[in-house]
Amino acid sequence: MMMKSGYHTNSTRSLHLYASRSVTVSSVIRDTVIVNISVYRFEYKPKKVKTEHDKKAKKRKHEYEEDEEDEDIKPKKKTKDKKGTEGKKSKKEEEEKWKWWEEERYTDGSKWRFLEHKGPVFAPPYEPLPDKVRFYYDGKPMKLSAPAEEVATFFAKMLDHEYTTKDIFRKNFYKDWRKEMTSEEKSKITDLNKCNFSDMNEYFKAQSEARKQMSKEEKLKIKEENERLLQEYGFCIMDNHKERIGNFRIEPPGLFRGRGDHPKMGMLKRRIRPEDIIINCSKDSKHPKPPPGTKWKEVRHDNKVTWLASWTENIQGSIKYIMLNPSSRIKGEKDWQKYETARRLKKCVDRIRAQYRDDWKSKEMRIRQRAVALYFIDKLALRAGNEKEEGETADTVGCCSLRVEHIKLYPKLDDQEYVVEFDFLGKDSIRYYNKIPVEKRLGVTLKHKTGILWGFMRTSILNKHLQELMDGLTAKVFRTYNASITLQQQLKELSCSDDSIPAKVLSYNRANRAVAILCNHQRAPPKTFEKSMQNLQTKIDEKQNQLSAARKQLKAAKADHKASHDDKSKKAVEVKRKAVQRIEEQLMKLQVQATDREENKQIALGTSKLNYLDPRISVAWCKKWAVPIEKIYNKTQREKFAWAIDMAEKDYEF
DNA sequence: CTGCTCACTTAGGACTGTAATT
DNA sequence: AATTACAGTCCTAAGTGAGCAG
Numbered sequence: 001m002m003m004k005s006g007y008h009t010n011s012t013r014s015l016h017l018y019a020s021r022s023v024t025v026s027s028v029i030r031d032t033v034i035v036n037i038s039v040y041r042f043e044y045k046p047k048k049v050k051t052e053h054d055k056k057a058k059k060r061k062h063e064y065e066e067d068e069e070d071e072d073i074k075p076k077k078k079t080k081d082k083k084g085t086e087g088k089k090s091k092k093e094e095e096e097k098w099k100w101w102e103e104e105r106y107t108d109g110s111k112w113r114f115l116e117h118k119g120p121v122f123a124p125p126y127e128p129l130p131d132k133v134r135f136y137y138d139g140k141p142m143k144l145s146a147p148a149e150e151v152a153t154f155f156a157k158m159l160d161h162e163y164t165t166k167d168i169f170r171k172n173f174y175k176d177w178r179k180e181m182t183s184e185e186k187s188k189i190t191d192l193n194k195c196n197f198s199d200m201n202e203y204f205k206a207q208s209e210a211r212k213q214m215s216k217e218e219k220l221k222i223k224e225e226n227e228r229l230l231q232e233y234g235f236c237i238m239d240n241h242k243e244r245i246g247n248f249r250i251e252p253p254g255l256f257r258g259r260g261d262h263p264k265m266g267m268l269k270r271r272i273r274p275e276d277i278i279i280n281c282s283k284d285s286k287h288p289k290p291p292p293g294t295k296w297k298e299v300r301h302d303n304k305v306t307w308l309a310s311w312t313e314n315i316q317g318s319i320k321y322i323m324l325n326p327s328s329r330i331k332g333e334k335d336w337q338k339y340e341t342a343r344r345l346k347k348c349v350d351r352i353r354a355q356y357r358d359d360w361k362s363k364e365m366r367i368r369q370r371a372v373a374l375y376f377i378d379k380l381a382l383r384a385g386n387e388k389e390e391g392e393t394a395d396t397v398g399c400c401s402l403r404v405e406h407i408k409l410y411p412k413l414d415d416q417e418y419v420v421e422f423d424f425l426g427k428d429s430i431r432y433y434n435k436i437p438v439e440k441r442l443g444v445t446l447k448h449k450t451g452i453l454w455g456f457m458r459t460s461i462l463n464k465h466l467q468e469l470m471d472g473l474t475a476k477v478f479r480t481y482n483a484s485i486t487l488q489q490q491l492k493e494l495s496c497s498d499d500s501i502p503a504k505v506l507s508y509n510r511a512n513r514a515v516a517i518l519c520n521h522q523r524a525p526p527k528t529f530e531k532s533m534q535n536l537q538t539k540i541d542e543k544q545n546q547l548s549a550a551r552k553q554l555k556a557a558k559a560d561h562k563a564s565h566d567d568k569s570k571k572a573v574e575v576k577r578k579a580v581q582r583i584e585e586q587l588m589k590l591q592v593q594a595t596d597r598e599e600n601k602q603i604a605l606g607t608s609k610l611n612y613l614d615p616r617i618s619v620a621w622c623k624k625w626a627v628p629i630e631k632i633y634n635k636t637q638r639e640k641f642a643w644a645i646d647m648a649e650k651d652y653e654f
Numbered sequence: 655c656t657g658c659t660c661a662c663t664t665a666g667g668a669c670t671g672t673a674a675t676t
Numbered sequence: 677a678a679t680t681a682c683a684g685t686c687c688t689a690a691g692t693g694a695g696c697a698g
Contacts, residue, residue, distance in 0.1 A: 247686085247687075247688085249686095251687080251688065256689095257689090258689070258690085259665090259666075259690075262689095306661080306662080307661075310660095310661095313688095315689095316690095318660090318689095318690095319659085319660065319661080321660095323661095323662080331662095334663085335663095338663090384693080385692095386691075386692065386693080388690095388691090393689095394690090396690085396691090426691095427665065427689095428665055428689075428691085459692080460656095460693085463692090463694095474692075474693065475693090476664095476691095476692060521665080521666090522666085523666065523667080524666085528680090528681070531681095532681070532682085535681095604665085606665095606666090607665060607666080610664085610665095611664055611665085634683075634684065635684085636684070636685075
């Protein structure tokens with residue numbers, strides 16, 4: 001049960017960790033993916049018509065029902081819980097057990113028939129600072145007007161962050177801050193460098209300290225208040241079912257901090273008022289009430305969308321939404337559908353791969369470029385790379401927006417011919433660095449490029465082409481497909497039946513890790529990483545000492561037994577042997593833990609687990625190897641993947 | 655086409671509560 | 677009892693891609 005050296009075999013990616021948050025991923029041989037004919041136990045049936053299932057729903061208004069013909073066709077009625085004794089089950093419990101995946105879906109593009117909710121929870125109003133907390137301008141205390149003071153506090157709270165020293169941040173903040181000042185303040189305050197927020201900063205630090213020091217009762221009270229808020233605003237009724245809302249709190253005002261080198265960092269994110277909010281609910285529901293003395297911007301009844309409320313944010317001018325939790329039917333169906341699309345890609349990926357390889361030779365430049373882009377998306381799991389407005393966001397790219405400076409072609413590197421080196425910032429300004437050897441044919445194609453990388457490539461062009469290759473195929477489907485298929489392959493390769501449960505879980509994590517590396521899901525090494533690694537090492541050392549001590553004792557006992565040959569000494573040998581074995585096991589467990597943690601230093605597993613890996617693969621693996629599902633998914637994840645946990649058997653194949 | 659709006663998924667990091675440790 | 681470490685949750689930014697008007 002030693003860790004399999006197989007993790008770094010040539011069938012997986014080898015991984016080198018470098019400083020400065022970049023992970024080098026070297027060559028993957030995934031070109032020979034075998035497409036099996038899989039058994040689809042649960043075929044996705046997008047053609048079925050969703051109908052109202054519950055009598056109660058019928059009693060509700062029938063506004064959208066003209067387009068429903070066959071109300072009574074439903075394969076499975078709601079699974080009745082065990083009758084009799086449990087008849088009095090609470091509503092809540094009943095809801096938790098609702099198996100939406102056994103019901104029909106809407107096919108007319110509508111997302112719901114009935115939607116009722118209480119609207120969002122607004123950020124608490126601004127509380128002016130006590131008079132003793134001073135702001136100083138040019139060394140002199142100055143009382144600010146409430147609006148100017150509020151914005152100043154946003155800055156004061158961030159004083160410890162490095163970005164308050166950044167030019168762009170300061171410039172943006174100062175510009176927006178001035179807008180909140182009275183004319184008097186404007187004329188007085190003319191230089192941000194003369195502003196002293198440190199007293200305010202101290203005050204907030206003291207406040208958060210005080211919060212930590214609160215008594216049990218006080219903390220409990222806050223907890224109860226939060227719970228009450230959750231119960232009141234955190235749920236909605238959608239088509240007869242109580243569903244959890246994902247984000248029912250409106251984002252509070254503050255200073256915008258984009259990721260990476262963002263041109264808008266430091267700008268004021270303004271406070272959202274009821275007048276900014278559009279409410280979406282069904283006509284026949286009890287409409288949410290705006291806070292006393294206020295109005296909603298609009299109340300609409302659009303059942304072609306899934307959101308409950310929306311507002312326009314002032315930094316990018318984009319729309320933000322309040323939507324349901326991932327455990328909800330509406331999110332779950334979509335998620336399930338996503339994996340079914342990826343499974344359809346599995347069936348025709350060979351054909352598509354053959355075609356794009358062929359297209360590398362095309363006389364037409366646009367065909368060649370398209371084919372190369374698609375190859376990168378497929379092989380490297382790059383994102384599509386939509387165009388973005390310059391100066392509005394950080395300069396990041398994906399496949400189609402890659403520029404010449406992001407790749408380098410080495411006709412010969414070390415002992416390999418045609419190596420392409422990628423180095424660019426992707427989503428969230430996470431660096432992607434990778435070198436791959438490419439086939440000669442492709443190397444030659446790339447070699448002829450000068451200046452602009454793609455010229456004609458656009459995600460829209462690529463996606464249009466993909467649509468023709470397979471219904472529902474877009475660039476991101478490749479990421480989903482490659483992630484899931486990689487997990488499945490890795491699990492097959494790494495799992496070993498006589499491994500202990502922890503060793504199996506390590507194998508799972510390694511399979512998960514292979515995917516995270518493929519998708520370039522990185523994280524900042526935890527602040528306490530070095531220290532916690534050291535602590536673990538200390539434990540290992542101690543265990544090792546224990547072990548050698550135990551071994552010595554065993555040896556002594558053996559010698560003793562050899563000399564005396566009596567029963568008593570024989571027993572002693574057995575006892576010592578057991579002890580050695582136990583310590584060996586403990587040591588192994590610690591070592592496994594250390595390996596897992598070290599390998600995970602800059603890799604984030606969560607993102608792929610949550611968004612790219614067909615949960616049925618994991619569920620099936622757990623069943624096959626008798627690993628409790630709790631070892632793989634925490635409570636939230638089990639809620640999100642309830643459909644998969646319920647339907648996947650141990651022989652499920654992606 | 656092209657640009658723009660809208661809806662929705664995907665993403666990393668901050669925050670928090672709790673369990674483990676001292 | 678206090679402190680620390682870590683997992684889980686929350687937060688919201690940053691993507692993808694469809695659809696529409698011109």
